[in-house]
Amino acid sequence: MADRWTATPRRTATSNRCCRACTSGPGMMAIEAARALPASRRPTVFIVRDHTMEELLDRLAAQLRGRGIEVARGPANTPGVVVPTPAGVGLEHADIAVFSSRWQCNRQTLAQAVRLRAVVNATIGLETVDLQAAADLGIIVGHGGAPEHITSMAEASIMLMLNLLYGLRRSESWMSGWRPRPYDGKAHASMMCGATIGLVGLGRIGRAVMERLQAFGARIVAYSPRADRSQIPDGVRLTDLDTVMRESDLVGVFVAVRPDNRGLIGARQIALMKPTAYLVNVARGDALDEEALARALRAGEIAGAALDTFAVEPLPQDSPLRGLPNVILTPHVVGHTRQSMDSVLRVAVDNITSVLRGDLPTVCKNPEIEPAWRGRLAALA
Missing domain, CATH: 3.40.50.720 (NAD(P)-binding Rossmann-like Domain)
Structure with missing residues (x-):
């Protein structure tokens, strides 16, 4: 609505x-x-x-x-x-x-x-x-859905996506750990241009992210059952959730959590993701199964994640998400x-x-x- x-x-x-x-x-x-x-x-x-x-x-x-x-x-x-x-x-x-x-x-x-x-x-x-x-x-x-808030959240979401794709945390760890640049001849970053980005939820923030992704030249697939198809621009493909999870190089979660969609991204949906794929959640922690995500990250079943919201805030000290080298955690402030x-x-x-x-x-x-x-x-x- x-x-x-x-x-x-x-x-x-x-x-x-x-x-x-x-x-x-x-x-x-x-x-x-x-x-x-x-x-x-x-x-x-x-x-x-x-x-x-x-x-x-x-x-x-x-x-x-x-x-x-x-x-x-x-x-x-x-x-x-x-x-x-x-x-x-x-x-x-x-x-x-x-x-x-x-x-x-x-x-x-x-x-x-x-x-x-x-x-x-x-x-x-x-x-x-x-x-x-x-x-x-x-x-x-x-x-409080003011335009400035929508823009800030969209920009912050793009920042997290680029951080994951370009391995900024990995590069920073090399420097802070006094380690030399690796000379293995391998590139560890991936371009957003040409990548398939999946969007779960096309509310005001999701649509603002979509507009910015188009400027990067990304291919966009989206799951948003309540979206008005007449408002979806050319080049954005609406499809089912499983397809979004399976095809995307990176999945961004922007869904408004309701009683009927809590835990929308569960173990089964995460298992559909590519081993090279990333997940970004700036919606609400209840939108996904955090324990299933932590297991997938620890096992290398997906490449990484960036999370700004959690089911319990502040995130408990014993959360399985803490301490993982392939996850970025921010305390629900990324768009502030x-x-x-x-x-x-x-x-x-x-x-x-x-x-x-x-x-x-x-x-x-x-x-x-x-x-x-x-x-x-x-x-x-």
């Missing part, structure tokens, strides 16, 4: 200020109206705590308070554990709730939030939000550029202020439920 994106004015310099939509016109009117209300009647935004993005969420809370909006903060999260938001932490009084992927927003969570107008995820991922429950309850959902982080804050504020003035979020995941949402707003009035 396609997200709704409404362009917002771009700032000319990075700062903590929101875009013009929140400092003039209807946005400013909503802010001034909120400031004029007594505290007991001001809109309330509930914001979770997340140790991986606490500074950003603190900045968000400060910006909202500066606009006359009451802010309630949730309890501290436990690293490596994703649990439902408990009752009695302020969510029941919230008009809008800001979640992250470290907290489950399930049907029970949404049902206890009797005043809730919207759920807003600060980042792009919504795998911990029960979208069906939100639709059933008439709750609109926004998230200055520009993307500024955009996450900007879009979160835009989403919240849009809902408070009665509009859909700027980046809306479920715009198709707008009639039910309008009905919920009328009932809450």
Whole structure:
């Protein structure tokens, strides 16, 4: 289901200020109206705590308070554990709730939030939000899929792919280990031009990667059951997952994880890959079977992998993925550029202020439920 994106004015310099939509016109009117209300009647935004993005969420809370909006903060999260938001932490009084992927927003969570107008995820991922429950309850959902974030993730994905194909980690290890350049007459790198690159998932990030791969001259095969074929450019072949795994020199995973596709890349799919092939995952750790991948990497059944996301974060010290010479591990930060982080804050504020003035979020995941949402707003009035 396609997200709704409404362009917002771009700032000319990075700062903590929101875009013009929140400092003039209807946005400013909503802010001034909120400031004029007594505290007991001001809109309330509930914001979770997340140790991986606490500074950003603190900045968000400060910006909202500066606009006359009451802010309630949730309890501290436990690293490596994703649990439902408990009752009695302020969510029941919230008009809008800001979640992250470290907290489950399930049907029970949404049902206890009797005043809730919207759920807003600060980042792009919504795998911990029960979208069906939100639709059933008439709750609109926004998230942080700003253009800067999409571009940053696409560029970072290409970086990881090139790193694998050109053996940058191997070359760097020769230098850091004071070893001489090998003179065996063999080339250890492989060009992206002419390589077959498989894409699993053609959402906004997957499509942005696809566009950049075409510029490199790669052959692209893709598995994306929900893709609109009319939007797929010439030269990109949509096919089944097994074919993508079997034919590709490198597979990139960009699928949005849902209950029906967790573990999509399992032992059987990995076994289909060429022994010279690589795998890149910047989607979610739950998209693949990490133990099966570790076994394949250790046995040399595939050439290597680059992973930025894991089923448990931070990655446990005893993970079988650690210590392997043919895997690149990054701690879910590979696409976190200055520009993307500024955009996450900007879009979160835009989403919240849009809902408070009665509009859909700027980046809306479920715009198709707008009639039910309008009905919920009328009932809450």
